[in-house]
Amino acid sequence: xxxxxxxxxxxxxxxxxxxxxxxxxxxxxxxxxxxxxxxxxxxxxxxxxxxxxxxxxxxxxxxxxxxxxxxxxxxxxxxxxxxxxxxxxxxxxxxxxxxxxxxxxxxxxxxxxxxxxxxxxxxxxxxxxxxxxxxxxxxxxxxxxxxxxxxxx
Numbered sequence: 001x002x003x004x005x006x007x008x009x010x011x012x013x014x015x016x017x018x019x020x021x022x023x024x025x026x027x028x029x030x031x032x033x034x035x036x037x038x039x040x041x042x043x044x045x046x047x048x049x050x051x052x053x054x055x056x057x058x059x060x061x062x063x064x065x066x067x068x069x070x071x072x073x074x075x076x077x078x079x080x081x082x083x084x085x086x087x088x089x090x091x092x093x094x095x096x097x098x099x100x101x102x103x104x105x106x107x108x109x110x111x112x113x114x115x116x117x118x119x120x121x122x123x124x125x126x127x128x129x130x131x132x133x134x135x136x137x138x139x140x141x142x143x144x145x146x147x148x149x150x151x152x153x
Contacts (some may be wrong), residue, residue, distance in 0.1 A: 007058055009093050009124075010079065012047035019057035020049065027076045030137050037062070043094075044071070046097060050086050059086040061094055070098040070153075072108035091124050099153035106153055112137050112145040125153045128150065 012020065017037055024031040046063040059077035063070050072094055098106045105106045110117050111131065126149040134143035135136055 007050045007089065009048050009050050009089065012037075012041060012049045012060060012062075014041060016049050016057055016060075019061050023050070023057065023060065023078045024074075025077050026079055029139060032074060040064070040073070042079075046070075047092075048090065048093060050090055059090050061090045062095055065098075065101065065103070068102065068104045070094070070101070070103045070106045072106060075108075075135055082116075082122065087120055088124075095151065095153050101151055106151045107148070107149050108150075109135075109146040112147050118147060118149075121149050121151075122146060124151065 011088070017034055020037060021031070021034055022045040024037075037047070040062050043064075046061075046065060047060050049057045050059045051057055058080070058081040062074040063072050065071075072091075075087065075090055075094070076131065077090075095106060106126075108126065109123065110119075110121065112131070128147055129150045130148040132146040132148060135146035138144040
């Protein structure tokens, strides 16, 4: 299967939402609703998709820019495309966009159990800056901590 090199990044549109939602529902325990994605698009968040030549969405990112900060609100990769550099390609675009905007900081939070994502963020230069205990709903009615991370682009 082709890796991230065969993908292009572009702005997300409402036409992408069915594919974006399908990925979101596969990878998140508590997925975002269509309304949340639509609201992000309407509010001008930096929403991107990684697509192949057939316009199939392999992954997406949603960034909210607030003053001189960028907040990575959501990033996900189709399970069939994980491990192929798609997440790295999306994250690189996020950091490059923040640097171009002269953002002073990029913030994100990630489930403490999502070790693959934490590794990706660490390799990109993000550092842990805090922990929100019992923040995310978890299977079986439990809670999972949110690791807060930041990067100076």
